[in-house]
Amino acid sequence: MVKHQSQPQPQKSYNMGTEETEPRQASGVLSNNQDAAVDSPPRKKGLHFWVLLVSIALCQFLAALDSSVLSTALPTVAAELNSGPLYLWIVNTYLLAMTACGPIFGQAADIFGRKSLTLLAIGAFALGSVISATAKSTEQLLVGRTIQGVGGAGCVVMPEILICDLVSLRERAMYVGILTACWGTGTLVAPVVGGALAEAGAWRWIFYLNLPIAGLAAVPMVMLKLRNPNKGQTFWRRLAQVDWIGNVILILAVVSLLLSLTYAGNKNPWSSWRTIVPLVLGCLGLVAFAAFEAGPWLPADSRTMPPRLFRNRTAVGGYATSFFHAMMLFWTGYFLPVYFQAVKGALPLRSAVMILPLILASAPAGFVAGFFTSKTGRCLVWQFVGWGVMAVGAGLLTLLDAESSTGHWVGFQMVFGFGLGVIFTTQLPAILASLDEADVATASAVWIFIRNLGSIWGTTIPAAVFNTRAEELAVSLPEEVRGLLVRGGAFEHATARFMNTFEQIPAVFLALLNIYTASLRLVWQISIAFCGVGFLLCILMKNLELTSEHNTEWGLEGGSAQEKKGEQMPQGQPAAASS
Template sequence: MRDTPDPSSSSLFSPGEVRLIVLGLTLALFLSSLDQTIVATALSTIAGDLGGWALLPWVVSAYLIASTVTTPIYGRLSDLYGRRPVLLVSISLFVLGAMLSALAQSMPMLILMRVVQGLGGGGLRAISLAVVGDILPPRERGKVQGYLSGTFATANICGPVLGGLFVEYLSWHWIFWINLPLGAAAFAATYFQLRRLPLPGKRPRIDWPGAALIVLACTPVLIGITLIQRSGDWLSPAAWGCFALGIAGTAALILQERAAPQPMLPLHLFRNGIFTTAIVITGLASMVMMALTVLVPLAYQMVAGLSAKQAGLRMIAMTLGSVSGSFLAGLAVTRTGRYRALPILGTSTALAMCLVVALVGLGHSLLLDTAVTLALGLGFGCQFSPITVTIQNAVDPRDGGVAVACMMFFRLMGGAFGVALLSALLLGRLGPGGTASPEQAAAAFSVVFLAAGGIAALCLIAALRLQEIPLRGRS
């Protein structure tokens, strides 16, 4: 695979044009990531306005599920039809869904429009990372992928803040209206800056049965995870019924993709050892990162008695660490042309910090909390941007879109599983109603952080097995 000529169009773009393209891609990624968090702080206001409290959790879940299950489909379509047209469709769907969400008059209508928005959000994620593979060779992508990886962490911290400000000073409708000018800017940047990207030469044969089976296989799994996350019960019959449907759908998907002449999900990717190892690393790392993003502020409140505002402020260190780690790791890949040491370093750091938190706890010292969470963020950042470059360098460039989309898909699925798994473990330890004393809560969180360390240890084993091959340059 690595000897295949890279058909990237890096020679078509000047450094100034590359910067403008990256700015547009960052904006597109920010839009898709922001929309997962900006709604959270407005849910009670939305429910009070539209009613339908029982349906409230699906305002968030509808977007998450729709954007996740479509991610690999968008990646493959961009390989077959070209990045620019598919990205423009994604932005249009996203903006349309945002506009209709702002105009929603009932909870069911809002949930349906969030599905439309999620259908666009999946493309924003998948294709934005893949475009970098079209404008820069692997040897030069690290720094840019660092910027893009840092965008996720930035959106995670900006979302709740912006949502709260809009609700307090304007209305919840502005949570969706804000996407219109930002989406228009992303559309313009994509339309004008990517016109010179070449289109695939041959007429594609779309594996629509494969696309349908991807949706049918993944949607029940995500619904099952959502049910477990809401109840904390891993023995829920409804959740396991969803998992059974997902397994059946996955089996049917594998049979379909083996027979399809141009499969929506090329199975030969998983015979590539570097690709498969990198997918395992990103999935396990995301399990730990997303779970700790939810559980660390909860530990601050339940164990140390901090307010929600104080807990949120102490999370800034982890966010800054993640952004800084992504940027520095990407810069290191660009300058050295090597990537293997970075996931090992990042995973080792995350593992060590999980053990420190499990043994010492959080909330005793602002200095200690800042140091530990900053190190956790740096550890996470060192894993994500190098893995993107690793995958793009290891696969045939003609599969670049679907390969990066698979990485994003497993990253999202890993995060969902991690939150559900460790949240259920915590709820089981806290007992009925979660009314444990601070001492009991401290013991429960200690077990949870040890479990997170166990996942990080598995991630480290996978990182040690990652093979390093030279990054392709412009030649």
């Protein structure tokens, strides 16, 4: 609720130049970068706050779990269901639905309320899990994974929005750090759990295990009351505010992009029309979506991605760095296992354990950065530190080979992971500092959408680099072996099992080892350049102070005596209805 009401500040017009714009003023809502002199200390959090925090943390854990749980179990699942070439879509349908539906949840949260959308997300995730767990065919599994992806979009977007509703801008980095730790934990345990269940012949429990977690996340959300300033509107009036045309354009564009990138360099060469046509159509679709959102035919409150979010350089820089940060996260997440399996000879389950240092470093680093951001009110310095450390970490990864010691591959991962973590928790507060509090939901959803786009390219670009380099170096191999490494075969065969088939032929084994090592080295070298781009993009951003003032029409209704005492509305302002 609104704690203080200050005098409105003069507004400035938006521009894309070097001047930062003043966030729009909304009814009952103050801008984030008001004079720090009126900031108030953070109020104590009551029981209802912590119960809700546990609920949304479990939502994040669910989405993280299913984003990577199949990485070690996919061969087993695909074999049992006779998936054939459809096996790729068992993972990609989840990613596709999660990417396309994220912005929709952001807009819908402002229209229908946070509680309804969060429960819808949890329900969709649970339904998709049941369909996936009982799948008798690949097609049924794909339906379940798609529904899971829709729920996963909400389970990622809604916690970020709710954190913004519950705490001030200055505090958000610390609580985003908690969510990041939950995401990291989910990502950490998922491949191990998936691999263990697959080896035990119980892969269906990968999906059944989601149900009790979803139930635990839903119960507090059902019991607690959240304010909804749009509660008085009819359902049909709220339904009419949804940007249906824009969302359809966006979904079609994302589908086209993913269709191209899923098979590019693998089933279809990059030069094939089957790769180029959907890639071009997807990019044109994103341009068409941007043009549609900027058009005069849409009311200001009915845009999935309002152009005003991109009219100051801090927001633009923040969104751009988010894209590259997601690229680097998936870049390392997909290619460190290639190193462990093809070069170090680890089996899939062991390789999942060997990547733990990356996550074990990133989650605490993110929390520490969030804590100090909440104390100082400044977060831009962490962006520079994070990108600089990541560049150093990427440089260290280029040194890895078959002879690298455990200390080397553990330490190098932890350096890179530290950079990942401190950026993760301070990106969104940096973006929101330049925008109005009324845009929190939409801005958060756009942030996640851009990150999801970055994650798609974060697997596509290194895979293309890796496969191309391996194919170039394969000329030294016998023809029958060389044929296994062309058209994406290098990545497909980057396993300990494949390498072990040549142990009795030392010359071929050593040649393959050198090819994989050299190809990975180029992958890490190019990642250094992308880290440099991320560092330079931070220059666009202003070092805005994060205010402790919290002015919102959303948030918890009722709660503990401490919460009620700290949430008095200004005199004359009506309280929002609860959802």
